[in-house]
Amino acid sequence: MHSTLRRAALCVALGAALSTGIAHAQSNITGIIFGQAEPGTTIVIRNTTTGLSRTVQVDANGRYRATSLPDGMYTVTQQRGGESLSVRENVAVTIASGTDVSFTARADMQDLDRVEVRGTYIPVTDVSQTDTRTVFTADRLERLTVGRNIQSVALLAPGVVQADSRYPNTASFGGSSASENAFYINGYAVTNPLTNLGSTTLPFDAINQMQVITGGYGAEFGRATGGVVNIVTKRGGNEWEFGGLVTYTPSGARATYKNIIYPDNGTASDGLVYQKRDEHSVNAFSYGVSASGPLIKDRLFLYAGGEITQQEQVGVLARPGNAQNGYQASDYDIPRWTAKLDWQISDAHLLELTAVSDVTKESVSYYGLTYDPGADTYQFGDRKTGGYLYEDGGELYIGKYTGYLTDSLTLTALYGTQKQDHTADPVGYDPSVVYVSDSRSIANPVQRGSYAQLAFPDAYDETKGGRLDLEWSAGDHLLRFGYDRHDSESRDGQVTSGPGYRWVYDTCGAGNGGTPIPGGGGALCPGGSGDYVSQLRYANGGTFSVKQWGYYVEDRWQVSDNVLLSLGLRNENFENYNADDVIYVEQKDQWAPRLGVSWDVRGDSSLKLFANAGRYHLAMPNNVALRGAAGSLYTNEYFAFTGIDPVTGVPTGTTPLGDGPYSTNREYGQAPDPASVAAKGLKSHYQDEVALGFESTVGDTFTYGARYVYRRLQSAIDDMCDYRPAYRWAIDNGYSEDVADNLGNALANCRLFNPGEANTFQLDDGSGTLVEVALSKEQLGFPELKRNYQGLDLFIERPFNGTWFGRIDYTLSKNYGNAEGQVKSDIGQTDVSQTQDWDHPELMENANGYLPNDRRHYIKAFGAYQITDEWRVSATASLASGRPKNCMGYYPDTPENEEFNALYAYGGPYYFYCNNQPTPRGSAGRLPWTKLLDVGVAYRPDFAGSRLEFGLDVFNVFNSQTEQNRIEYGENGGPGVPYNQAGRVVSYTTPRYARFTIRWDL
Structure with a gap:
């Protein structure tokens, strides 16, 4: 198995082909192998796990491509007349990505002797892509110190920041709000249909690959203005494999939670405990098993895996003088499972069936708590004051067909359905x-x-x-x-x-x-x-x-x-x-037009310039x-x-x-x-995006690159609740005072609209008849909608070479405007597309500024090092500047505002004013930097044949409990009246904790 090669391509022949070929992106759950070879030869591509084989011809220009390949490891062979000329082994195909496997070099290179070509590829850039994505394989996830959930992995990608803690298990991608992302499992959308916040999940060890796309995604993707999280589950192969995992996160190995204290605001509660978090405790245990293998060799394969997580949690609520003092005990039982059947009917026809169950059961009990302000002590009661039994979740079923109809024509069809029940049964x-x-x-x-x-x-x-x-x-x-x-x-x-x-x-x-x-x-x-x-x-x-x-x-x-x-x-x-x-x-x-370009500058996949819009x-x-x-x-x-x-x-x-x-x-x-x-x-919520960047390799070792992205929110949907525009319109158009009042009240009942532009409403005149009320931007009185994001992402990565891998990202960004998006993190409001913003124009005065998801600087690093065959260490670190702070208060109490305050103003601290003075968005400074370091160590004893692993991961090693958000109301009771909770911390980062792991593979 030899091939005549050019002298300058010798390193390619010995390790990895870097020469260019026809590079085309793939669907969201499959990949592509492409490249150059001698015209007239045949390329045979075989999956080393399932035996799936595809044969494609090299065209007259010396190019070939094989599309819609399931993720996995492949062997690629160049043949002529049935005789093998050269072989590439250990070719990895990742989802929605292309892998360049070329067998010839450029014509300007000199001939070489015939050499045998085998081995694993050195790092190259993916010239088949014009978007920005990060792919985490199961092997990489197993080696990393990272939380066993989708959000923790997504946060490792550049441009992704943690959303407000009041939106649990969510993230902001590229300056968008937490509800603007799309999530897929095996090609089926699993984003939360009620709120768009979060998604269905699955057993963590069932993830084979997880792709995080942070911008520039192609025309096949829609319904997301943030990012895309794309998960492909594991599948069975021709060898039976069994595995198991136990993890334990003991309460005793967790640092003490920091109490939340009333801030020093010149009130009687100064310095008192608002929430006695030092009494919090969390004790979690999970175990899982998996099995995969052939039901019929080379034809029918099964993967099945499940895990059960059991968690006990106690949280304390301690508010001096508040009758709601008490503590809460919660027991969680979270069973999840995934099953997948792959039927290779033939090499030209594939059928996949996936089932996922995601259920969370929670038992919550409330107990009394007595606070003695004189002694500053708490007496925990044993009288149960209430409780709930919650159950959320259900099953997901997906079927997918792939047909390689000809060498040049591929058809895929997918259908899925999901049902999740949500019950809340009050105890007693x-x-x-x-x-x-x-x-x-x-x-x-x-x-x-x-x-x-x-x-x-x-x-x-x-x-x-x-x-x-x-x-x-x-x-x-x-x-x-x-x-x-x-x-x-x-x-x-x-x-x-x-x-x-x-x-x-x-x-x-x-x-x-x-x-x-x-x-x-x-x-x-x-x-x-x-x-x-x-x-x-x-x-x-x-x-x-x-x-x-x-x-x-x-x-x-x-x-x-x-x-x-x-x-x-x-x-x-x-x-x-x-x-x-x-x-x-x-x-x-x-x-929605999509445009992308990728330029393989040197023609060997070592330097790529790309842009997309x-x-x-x-x-x-x-x-x-x-x-x-x-x-x-x-x-x-x-x-x-x-x-x-x-x-x-x-x-x-x-x-x-x-x-x-x-x-x-x-x-x-x-x-x-x-x-x-x-x-x-x-009009719907929509956004325009432009990005440009480069990726390059340094020898056979490192990949580095940079990307600049600009995003502009062009249109949003929210509700307005202002009586005045419709009333004035009616009077100006000759309607009676009664009709004008009815139209004004109809609009005051909150109607969806496009902020910052003209809108036409159909309002009830009091008789059941709808009147068309066309209001210009000036008549509505709102400022122009604005959310602009600019980000510069820099990275350097060392792919795994058998000893270690690592990646460092730095993001410099600016997220500016008067509209966060579909939610409002300033106050933790979850009414998607119906926030407090835009209810009337006065709420948007001074609203321009740095938005809640603005993190000016963000550094992320992760990696692992194989010290010996038995010992491995890993680490994940992040360093992020704090979010902007606001002071929100009552609308100024001045003579010119007397009518508005008396008739229309919200009676609360919801305006960008404090002490009757403007306090523009983000003008109250920033929260502290968040600094987190997680480390891990794993041991695979030789006596177990590397089939048994013991692991210890320590999260937030330095126990840096940093405030994540604050109460941004500065007043209560009227302009200039201090609020005793102004600036109070809402949440801190999780304290240091340890996770013990035992993993076995059979």
């Missing part, structure tokens, strides 16, 4: 008990019942969808066509506990008889003490759905041997449905309908009373004080007209 709940609360300032307030509101008992999320992709190799062009659809349905909501209502005691105060009850809809205060009671009824929710589909065309054009041009165009379509299965928002024919759209998730398009019952009916039942707390001797139930939102359970929920012709 008695539906006959009426919840009673007391808002009066009295010594012994009335309180009955433990649960005021209950979640829907049959809540769930369900998705189904698929895609069809056709790939045609035509000379220098790889043409790709595809269609995909993803439908999601969510049921969610809340109802009042007990018989559907609760009693709330309050008072107008003595001597105010006959005056209106504030917000009471005309009900009048009683005489005497002024005490009254209201019967509150609340219900909100339903079943909602979103339908998303798109199609694309893409031409991967090899302009020359060294230049690849990617031309793509995607069309996105979104439909959002309310609980009556009626569309309330739709966006059709949204065109594109537009990316994002749909609203189902929870938008829950708040904005669902039927909502919220009524109060007011009564005077003569007594209170001492057992039930229910009022006796009631006398109505008004005309019956009154709703401040003018809705009595019916859903709003779908046409009125959103502005007419509402």
Whole structure:
């Protein structure tokens, strides 16, 4: 097995072929092998694990490609007339990537003798890609010191920062908000359909490859303006393999949590404990097993793996003077499993079936806690005050077909479905008990019942969808066509506990008889003490759905041997449905061009210059309908009373004080007209991106590179709740005062719109007739929408050479504007696309500045070193500058603002003002730098034949508990009135802890 080679390519022949070929990107769960070889020869590509074999011809230009290859290790052989000429072994194919395997060099090189070519490749750049991605293989994940979850791995990629801690297990990609990412398992979208925050997960050891794409993704990807996390599970091969893992994270090996303290704000609570975290404890244990192998050799393969995590956790809530003092004990039981069948019907037809189960069971118990401020001590009680049994999750099923119809034509088809149930069963709940609360300032307030509101008992999320992709190799062009659809349905909501209502005691105060009850809809205060009671009824929710589909065309054009041009165009379509299965928002024919170029400068894959540009759209998730398009019952009916039942707390001797139930939102359970929920012709959330960079190799050892990226949010969706624009429009257009008032109130009920531009609303004039109200940007009064991200990513990497590997990334970035995205981290608001921002223009004054996900500097490093065959050490480190801080307060109390404050202002510290002075976004400084170091050691004893491994990982070695976010309200009770929690820490980074591991392979 020999080949005649050129002298300058001798190192290629001995180790790895670096010469260029036709380089084309692949689908999101397969890869490609491409390269140059002698014209007229045949290339045979064989998977060393499953025996899958493909044969392709080298064209007249000396180029070949094999597309849609399952990830794994391959042997590539060049043949002529059935005789082997040369062989490349240990060729790794990674998802959505290309591997250059060339057998000839450029014509300007001199001839060499015939040599045998075998071995593993030296580091080269992937010239087949124009995007930016980081791929983590199972082998690399096993060697790294990293958390066993998707988010921890994603945070190792450049440009990815941890999102606000109030959005658990989420991250921000390239300045986007936490809800703008897309997650895939084996090609199927598993992003949370209710909120877009987070995703389905799976047993960590079932991950074969995880790809994190941080920008420039091609036309086949849509519905993400942040990043893409793409996971491919393990599969079986021709050898049976068995494995097991036990991990233990003991509470005793965890450092003490730092208490959260009331800040020094000149109030009585200065320096007192807000949350007694030094009593927190976490004890976790998990174990897993896996098996893989052939059911029929070379044809049918199975992989099955599962893990169970059991965790005990105690958290303490200690707020001096607060009746809610207590502590919480939680027990988690998290069983997860993954199974995959691969049927190689023939070398030309493949069928894959995947099943994933992701369930979390949690038992929560609440107990009393007494605080003695004089002695500054806490007394833990053993009386259980309440609790919940939660269960979230379900199963995911995916089927995929790949057909190599000809050497140049490949067809793939995928379909999946998922159902996740969400139950919350209150412990000891008695539906006959009426919840009673007391808002009066009295010594012994009335309180009955433990649960005021209950979640829907049959809540769930369900998705189904698929895609069809056709790939045609035509000379220098790889043409790709595809269609995909993803439908999601969510049921969610809340109802009042007990018989559907609760009693709330309050008072107008003595001597105010006959005056209106504030917000009471005309009900009048009683005489005497002024005490009254209201019967509150609340219900909100339903079943909602979103339908998303798109199609694309893409031409991967090899302009020359060294230049690849990617031309793509995607069309996105979104439909959002309310609980009556009626569309309330739709966006059709949204065109998203994608352009990319890769220049293999030297022609040997050692230096790549690349650039890309594109537009990316994002749909609203189902929870938008829950708040904005669902039927909502919220009524109060007011009564005077003569007594209170001492057992039930229910009022006796009631006398109505008004005309019956009154709703401040003018809705009595019916859903709003779908046409009125959103502005007419509402555009979707979309973003434009431009990036350019280079990647290069240093000899046979290192790869380094840089990328500059610019992202601009062009359009967003939020809700506005301002009475004034519609009222003024109606008066200016000759409507009566009553109609103008009705139109103003309709808009004040919050309607979806595109911030910072003109919008046309359809509003109820009070008679049920919708009036089209066209409002210019000036009439609405909002500033231009702005979110700009600029980032410079630098990296250097040493691929594994049998002894060690490592990577260092540095990101310099700037995230500036007045719109974080679909959520609002300033206050931890999770109402996706319906944040407090943009409710009225005054909220956006001084809102321009550095956004919550701005981290000016970020350094990441990870790697592992094989000291001997038995011992390995590893480390992961990160160093990040802190997020910007704000001071938010009341709108200035000045004469010119008197009307606004009296009629329209939110009665709270929600504005970028403090002490009646402007406090622009980010002007209060920054939080401290976050500094984390994780280290690990692993031992594989020789006596076990390297099939047994003992590991110890220590996270946050120096126990650097850094504040992650703070309360950004600076005032409470009015302008200039200090808030005793202003600047209070919300959360710290996790303290030092250890994880012990035992792993075995059979």
